Amino acid sequence: MPRVLSVSEIRKQLYWAAGGPASAGGGEPTIALLGSLFHQLFGQLTGADPQVNLTAPLQLADATIDSWQQALATHAYQSFVAPALSAHQASLQARGTEVVAFWTAVKALCDWMAVVLFEQRGEDESLENVRARIFRAAEQEVSAELSDPAWTDSVIVQGRADSIVCQRGTAQRCVVELKLGRTAPEADLLQACLYHLLLAADAEQSASHLALMVFEPERREHLFKASQLEYAQTKLKALIWRLAGERPEVAAAKAEPEHVPCTSNAGANLDLAALGKKLESAFAEFGASIELEGAPTMGPSFIRFFAKPRRGVNVRALTRLGASVWMRLDNMSQPPQIALERGRITIDVEHPQRQSVEFGSWRHALPPRDTVGVSRFAVGVAVDGQLHYAELARPESAHFLVAGTSGSGKSEWLRAALASLLVSNGHDTLRLALIDPKRSAFSTFARSPYLWRPLIYSDGVEALFGELVAEMERRYEIFSDKKADNLAEYNTTQSPPLPRIVCVCDEYADLLLADRKRRLLLENLIARLGSKARAAGIHLIFATQRPSRDIVKGVIDANFSGRVALKVVRPIESRLILDEPGASSLLGRGDLLYKDIGNPVRLQGLFVTRGELEGLVLA
Numbered sequence: 001m002p003r004v005l006s007v008s009e010i011r012k013q014l015y016w017a018a019g020g021p022a023s024a025g026g027g028e029p030t031i032a033l034l035g036s037l038f039h040q041l042f043g044q045l046t047g048a049d050p051q052v053n054l055t056a057p058l059q060l061a062d063a064t065i066d067s068w069q070q071a072l073a074t075h076a077y078q079s080f081v082a083p084a085l086s087a088h089q090a091s092l093q094a095r096g097t098e099v100v101a102f103w104t105a106v107k108a109l110c111d112w113m114a115v116v117l118f119e120q121r122g123e124d125e126s127l128e129n130v131r132a133r134i135f136r137a138a139e140q141e142v143s144a145e146l147s148d149p150a151w152t153d154s155v156i157v158q159g160r161a162d163s164i165v166c167q168r169g170t171a172q173r174c175v176v177e178l179k180l181g182r183t184a185p186e187a188d189l190l191q192a193c194l195y196h197l198l199l200a201a202d203a204e205q206s207a208s209h210l211a212l213m214v215f216e217p218e219r220r221e222h223l224f225k226a227s228q229l230e231y232a233q234t235k236l237k238a239l240i241w242r243l244a245g246e247r248p249e250v251a252a253a254k255a256e257p258e259h260v261p262c263t264s265n266a267g268a269n270l271d272l273a274a275l276g277k278k279l280e281s282a283f284a285e286f287g288a289s290i291e292l293e294g295a296p297t298m299g300p301s302f303i304r305f306f307a308k309p310r311r312g313v314n315v316r317a318l319t320r321l322g323a324s325v326w327m328r329l330d331n332m333s334q335p336p337q338i339a340l341e342r343g344r345i346t347i348d349v350e351h352p353q354r355q356s357v358e359f360g361s362w363r364h365a366l367p368p369r370d371t372v373g374v375s376r377f378a379v380g381v382a383v384d385g386q387l388h389y390a391e392l393a394r395p396e397s398a399h400f401l402v403a404g405t406s407g408s409g410k411s412e413w414l415r416a417a418l419a420s421l422l423v424s425n426g427h428d429t430l431r432l433a434l435i436d437p438k439r440s441a442f443s444t445f446a447r448s449p450y451l452w453r454p455l456i457y458s459d460g461v462e463a464l465f466g467e468l469v470a471e472m473e474r475r476y477e478i479f480s481d482k483k484a485d486n487l488a489e490y491n492t493t494q495s496p497p498l499p500r501i502v503c504v505c506d507e508y509a510d511l512l513l514a515d516r517k518r519r520l521l522l523e524n525l526i527a528r529l530g531s532k533a534r535a536a537g538i539h540l541i542f543a544t545q546r547p548s549r550d551i552v553k554g555v556i557d558a559n560f561s562g563r564v565a566l567k568v569v570r571p572i573e574s575r576l577i578l579d580e581p582g583a584s585s586l587l588g589r590g591d592l593l594y595k596d597i598g599n600p601v602r603l604q605g606l607f608v609t610r611g612e613l614e615g616l617v618l619a
Contacts, residue, residue, distance in 0.1 A: 005244055006386050007159025007198075010236075011191045012367075012376075013243060018186040027216025028101040030181025032396050033091055033597050038105060038180045038215070039162065041080045045072075045113065046135035046163065052079050054113060055127040068114040073107050081106060091396075091561070094531075098181075105180055105217035112219055116165075136164040136173065144198040148237060155244040158384075161195040165211075174209040174223075175199055183214055189222070190232065197233045200226070272296055276305060279336075279347060282328035288318050290345065299383035300355040300604045301591045302337075307345040318345055322585065334585045341599070348383075348602065350587055357381050357590070359416055359608035366423045372491040373429030373500050373537075377420035379564065379594050380413075380603030388594065388603050390562060392500070393488060396596040397562040398534035401552065402543040403577045404566025409590035409605055410543050411441045413564060414504055415613055416606040417541070421502065422450065422616040428496055433468065433503040435461060441506035444610065448617040452501055461511055462518065465525035468503060468538055472529065475536040487537030500537040503529075508542035509551050523555045530559025552576045563595045566605075 045054045057075035061067040085092060085099065092099055121130045140161045147154040163176040177192035189212055196210040210229060212222040276292050283290045289310040297304045309318055319338045326335035329349065337348040357380070365387045367374045375393040382388050390397040404410035421430055431452035436442045439457055446455050456464055475487070475498060484490035491497035505511065512519045529540055542560065544551055547568060553576070565583035568574055574583035578595050586592065590605035 004156045004158065004385060005240060006384070007157065007191065007194055009365075009386055010157070010194060010240065010243065011187055012389070013239065014190045015184055015187040018184060025183045025185045025214075025216070027182040027214070028097070030098050030101060031095060032394060033088060034095075034098055034102045035180045036597055037081075037084050037088075038102065038109075039178060040084075041076060041106060042109065042163070042178060044080055045076065045110075046131065048132070050128065053131065054117070055131055058114070058117065058127055065115060065118050068118055069111045072110040072114050076106055076110055077103075090558070101181065101217040103217075105215035105219075108215055108217060108219040109178075112213070112221075134166050136166060140164050142195060142198045146197075146237060146240060148241065151241055153244075155240055157194070157198055157240060159195060159198065161199070164199075173199075174211050176211045176213060179212070179214045181216065183216070185214075188212060188214070190236065193224075193229050193232045194236055196226070196229055197236060272303070275303070275349065278329065279305060279307075279325065279349070282325040283318070283321065285328065286321055286324050288313050288321055290318065293344065297383050298351065299385070300351070300357050300381060301587055302348045302351050302383065302602075304383045305347040305349065307347060309345065315340060315345070334587055337582055337585055337602070339582075339599070354587070354589075356607045357604045359419055359606040359612055362387055362606060363423060366420055369424055369426055369429070371429075371495075371497060372488055373497060374421070374424035375488075375500060376424065377417050378606055379417070380590070380592060380605045382601065382603055388601060390594070390596065392502070392539045393486070393534070393537075394596075395534060395561070398539055399530055399560045400539075400541040400562040400564060401547075401556055401560040401577065402541065402564040402566070403545075403547040403552075403568060403573065403583075404543075404592075405545055405569050408566035408568070408586070408588050409592070409607075410545070410566050411506060412590060412607055413566065413592065413605040414441060414506060414541065414543055415444075416608045418445075418502075418504065419608045419613055419616050420606075422619075425500070427499070429491070429499050431499040431501050433464060433501060435464070435503070435505035435511075437505075437507045437510040442504070444613050445617050450617065452499075458510070462521055462525070464503075465522065465529065468501065468533070469525055469528050471501065472533045472536045472538050475538075479536075486535040498537060500539070502539050502541065504541045504543075506543050507545065508556075509544045509546045509548075512551065527555045527559065530555065547573045547576050549576060561596055563593075563600075565593045565595075565600070567591065 044052050047053050050056060054072055054075070057071040058068055061071035081103065116134060117127070117130055120134055121127070140163070142161050143156065143158040145154050145156050161175050162178045165174050165176050175192065175196050177188065177195065179188050192210055192212045209226065210224045214220045276296065280290060280292060290307040291310055293306045293308055309315055319340065322335040322338050326332060331352065332350045334350055339346050362378065362381070366378060367376050376389045376391050379388045379390050392398055402410055402413060418432065427449050430450060432445065432450050433452045434442045434445055435456045437458050442455060445451060453464060453467065479485065479490055482490055482494060487498060487500060511522055526540065529538060533539065540560070542556065563577050565574060565577045567586040567588045568583045571581045571584045574581050577583060578593060578600050582600065583593055590607060592603055592605050593600040594603055
């Protein structure tokens with residue numbers, strides 16, 4: 001059976017092979033939220049909806065390029081940028097420089113699109129026809145099965161290209177990748193080259209050219225002919241096969257056919273067609289008929305079906321039918337989760353032959369150690385069988401709130417996250433500050449050389465946070481002397497490196513149950529760390545069984561943008577953690593929703609055994 005890789009998985013390898021943070025380009029810094037908004041704006045302007053795309057403002061503008069550029073920028077601001085910045089005001093409040101660079105990039109994007117349309121418009125051709133002819137697709141799903149005579153199997157690579165456009169004056173297609181801010185030039189170019197390779201393998205979507213559009217925030221355009229990409233694509237195929245077929249773990253799995261990876265053929269004897277028909281019948285019974293699309297995807301915890309509503313069915317009505325449909329399904333402990341994802345309805349149904357996801361099976365996929373330190377760690381495995389990471393060095397995932405009731409897998413998730421960081425870091429690049437009020441979550445770490453301070457139970461918490469604040473301020477003074485903006489920049493040029501410090505508390509709510517004076521002191525210290533500590537390489541991961549309004553709102557809500565919601569008791573608790581329901585119908589035992597920017601992603605957390613953890617902790 002072919003191995004499946006995602007473009008994002010391959011790009012991560014390219015990024016770290018190019019030098020990781022040291023490979024950054026010369027553009028202005030940005031954040032993932034603004035990058036996401038930039039791509040959403042491009043999709044809106046080039047999309048088919050005449051109410052919001054670029055045709056309406058250009059039809060009202062004078063027939064000059066300057067007028068078109070001004071009209072398009074004004075339309076982009078009024079219809080998208082202003083509402084988006086207002087909706088994300090809290091997250092962007094301290095990001096004035098990045099927001100200004102974002103707007104500069106938006107204007108550069110509008111100028112480019114206006115020029116392309118202006119130059120290609122026929123004498124009597126409508127703007128809508130020009131738009132449809134030039135901008136063939138945005139956020140294009142691409143997939144190709146790659147093979148080579150030297151390979152023992154084929155490899156399926158899946159991803160989503162930013163855009164397919166028709167080249168000026170020709171009918172030839174060009175794959176376009178858009179990048180915002182301080183980019184990683186080598187990884188970005190090779191990622192775009194990979195999309196070109198996937199499209200070239202598809203006769204219906206093949207592209208003859210490749211364009212990499214970089215907005216730093218000013219526009220830089222790199223255009224390549226297919227013949228110029230052949231050498232790079234040969235090297236990319238070699239990397240793809242190395243990731244898919246030449247790892248020792250893969251060879252071991254082939255040598256031991258009785259071993260079943262977490263997302264393999266387990267449940268192959270399930271009658272998925274019958275289950276699909278049962279779903280269609282259940283939705284129809286409640287007046288919301290659906291049509292299933294494509295084959296379902298089986299994850300370790302649930303099976304995901306894809307569907308579209310039949311004519312006249314309201315999508316919002318569909319998403320509210322989970323409990324009703326549950327009554328028509330057999331032997332399901334929780335109702336199916338129904339959501340809208342990339343224009344399709346997804347229906348997640350409990351896997352009757354559920355599997356755990358063993359940490360050891362994924363250890364090969366974790367980043368290797370380096371002299372700078374690794375801030376990436378594994379969050380869990382997605383339904384498509386891909387490992388999902390978080391990056392502590394990024395603003396949207398610098399600090400985490402983890403919530404889940406007893407039996408949800410909360411403590412196991414914390415230990416797996418720490419184990420992931422231990423695999424990728426030595427004592428010189430990582431130190432841990434652990435708070436364990438229950439005296440059971442981190443007992444394995446009591447004698448670990450990774451500890452920054454001795455294990456804390458309940459006494460001494462205020463002193464620990466005070467020391468973290470003092471260390472944060474000390475580091476900023478050091479960075480100022482060495483002309484470094486953050487820990488990664490400092491460690492790139494200085495030796496020995498400063499270790500990244502990760503503070504983990506297993507039951508944050510217990511710290512706040514003391515007297516009011518202690519609570520105010522703790523919240524003040526946590527607020528300082530939450531707002532400033534990321535660039536200094538200090539991160540907070542707090543977990544709680546009681547995600548009440550008193551615990552989550554305030555300091556945590558303002559500063560902890562990374563959220564991991566395991567199973568909770570009530571829907572209101574899910575809304576407190578994720579700003580939306582869903583966590584109350586999770587399956588427990590590591591089934592989770594992860595959110596930093598955008599919609600939550602459903603994952604299965606890794607399970608690390610005590611023996612594996614001890615081997616890492618005491619190394």
